[in-house]
Amino acid sequence: MPQELPGFYFDEEKNRYFPIKGPIPGSARSSSSKSRKPSTQKSATSSTKESYTCKKLRNRTSKLLLVRELYGDVIASHKRKCSFKEEIHKIRASKPVVWKYQGTERIGVSALEQILIDVQTLEGQSEADVLLTGSISGPLIFCEVGKFGQHFYGGVKCMPDCVRHYAKGQTEEHDEMAGPIFRAAGSSLHFSGISCIRLCQESSSAVGDGPNFRHVLFTTLGSETSGGSIYTLNLSEPLDIGPGIPNIWSRISRVASFNCTLWNAECDYNRHRAVIGTNLGAASVDLETGRTSWFLRCKSDVFAQQFVNSGNVILCGLRNGAIITVDFRQKRERFSSRLVTHRIPYPPDKTIRSSNKEWFKLTGDIYPSHTIRMPSSISCLVSLQYDDQYFLASSMDGSIKLYDHRLLKRGAVQSYEGHVNSHSRIQLGVDPAERFVMAGGEDCKLRLWSIKSGELLFEDKFSDSVLSTVCYRRYRNMEDEYKHNNNLGAWLGSPEGLFYMHWK
Structure with a gap:
């Protein structure tokens, strides 16, 4: 048995020690601090x-x-x-301001992203702040944020109402007013239910620039009879705005269709690929050719996925509570294209067993020793960008935990108490500076925790339905990111409508 060395962890697959860089978020102080x-x-x-x-x-x-x-x-x-x-x-x-938008019922229940795009108008090229929304029962909708329909002509203007102001002694007049959103005529793209929207991040060539989001990937849920599909929306060139209807359809390409339910997708546009989670397993899809390569087959739905380690590793969260690690750097033998069958043991804790079986079977290019289990179906996975060895995971029993990919056998390094869930797929929202994580609950409350300490900082109910989706504003360069770092804003989606939460 390898010995435990302070500051190092042992990788059984590679049979060597690796240093642990940086303190684990939320961990106790080192023993050296005590010897003063x-x-x-x-x-x-x-x-x-x-x-x-x-x-x-x-x-x-x-x-x-x-x-x-x-x-x-x-x-x-x-x-x-x-x-x-x-x-x-x-x-x-802990003291945000919350606005609710009129006329936005059920438009952002399953998918929500905000992006800056270039538009071409009669006056010339300019920039538009666009909110993309989708739901299982509705279309993909473009909404312009805060410009009173300056670029998208004709349609519906949705005004915000301030529903909560938690700072004592402050009123709506003392704070920055949230702008309206504008649903343009003809900007609703009808598909068979949107299951997810992802911004495809491309590497930036200029020093100091932030990520370039020139493509949008979105999926339709489908079913076992009709099947889901994966699409891309090309925004690399300015979007032409006519006198009425935005020319969006010509920018959409269907990449591939499947005879199964498509729950989610993640995009790695630098490698021109996407990974999808279905009720049959998980697959990698070439975004240029549509060629599909299955790397995981199982009887448990893949509800959540997340790239880690700069896209070399993909985490797959299953309905049975397992989180599977797939390393794309490990190539299969050339003489065999068949997936390897693995028997994954259930943990000894009887509280998270769904049956009397001692193991479950799956086939795929996975690391069996890096498989972990949560008490219930996986709801969401989020990788931290500043150090993507850390990732957040939530399950449908209300558990939210922080894991270190290098120390999976030791369990979670941090837990976040108070979340309420039993069967819903609810997104986790992490702010750009990665200080906080938030999530809606089935009790219709929104909660926000400190990622580092696990402390519950905010808990309140201002919606009569579950806040199931969340996204933060994204900026194109580091200068804008630094300028707005202390002026955060998050969009929240629910069947009741869209909410905007702002911290000054």
Whole structure:
């Protein structure tokens, strides 16, 4: 048995040790921090007597500022130390402003993305802020954000109503007003139910530029009789706007169709491929030729997928609660195109067994030793971009956990309590700076946690239906990202309509 070395983990597949880079979010402080001089410990103890816990300090911003002036950016509490900047971000996240948009019922229940696109008008080329929405029972809809229909002529203007303002002493007049959204005439593209929308990120050639989203990938759910399809929408050239109807249909291409239910997809446009999750397994699809290669076959639906390790590894979340790891760098033998059959054992914990079986069978190019199980069907998977060895996973029993892909056998490194779910596919929303994770619940409440500490920062009900989708505004370059880093806004979709939540 390999010995545990501080700062390293052992990879059984490669039979060697690898260093663990950086602290695990939410983990305890290292033992070296405890071995300090007695004088230092006494000074820290004396300062904590005059300070407050971080949670109590957040109730009074003025006292938080006072403590910083006395003790500096690192604030000592009775139980731990906290950063002044982190606590300020938590204060803002716990006191958002929420708007509800009129006339947006059921348009963003299953898919929601916001993107900046170039449009060509009679006055010349300009930029439009567009919200793409979709639902299982409805079409793909283009909505322009905050321009009063400046680019999309004719249609319906949806105005926002402020439904919550959590900052004490503040009113709607004291804050930035949310702009309207405009549903253009002819911008609803009718398909057989939208199951997901993904922005295809392309690498940027200019230094300092952010991601370029020049293509949109979306899927239709289909069924076992009709089947789902995968499409791409080309936005690499400015979208032509006529006197009435946007010329969108000519930009849409059907990549492939399937005789199965298509639950989700993920896009890796730098490799011109997408991966899809179905009721028959998971497959890789060439976006140029439509050629499909199945890398996972199983009897359990693939409800969620997520690329990690710069697209070399794909995580697949199954209906039976398993999260399967597939490494595309491991090539199959040339003389055999058949998938390898694996028997995955159920964990010894009887609380997450769905039957008396001790194992389940699947075929695919997977790492059996990297398979983990959650208590119920996987609802969502999200990989963190700053360090994609970490990923968030949620299951339909209400569990939300943070995992380190290098330390899967040790279990989750952080848990987030309070989420309510029993059978719904609910998205997790992570802000661009990756400080917070939010999710709607079946009790119609929205909750927001600190990714690092696992602390529940916000919990309230302002919708009468489940908030099942969430997306954040994306920017084209690092300058805009830095400029708007402290001015966050998230879109929330539910059967009741669209909501916009803003932190100043």
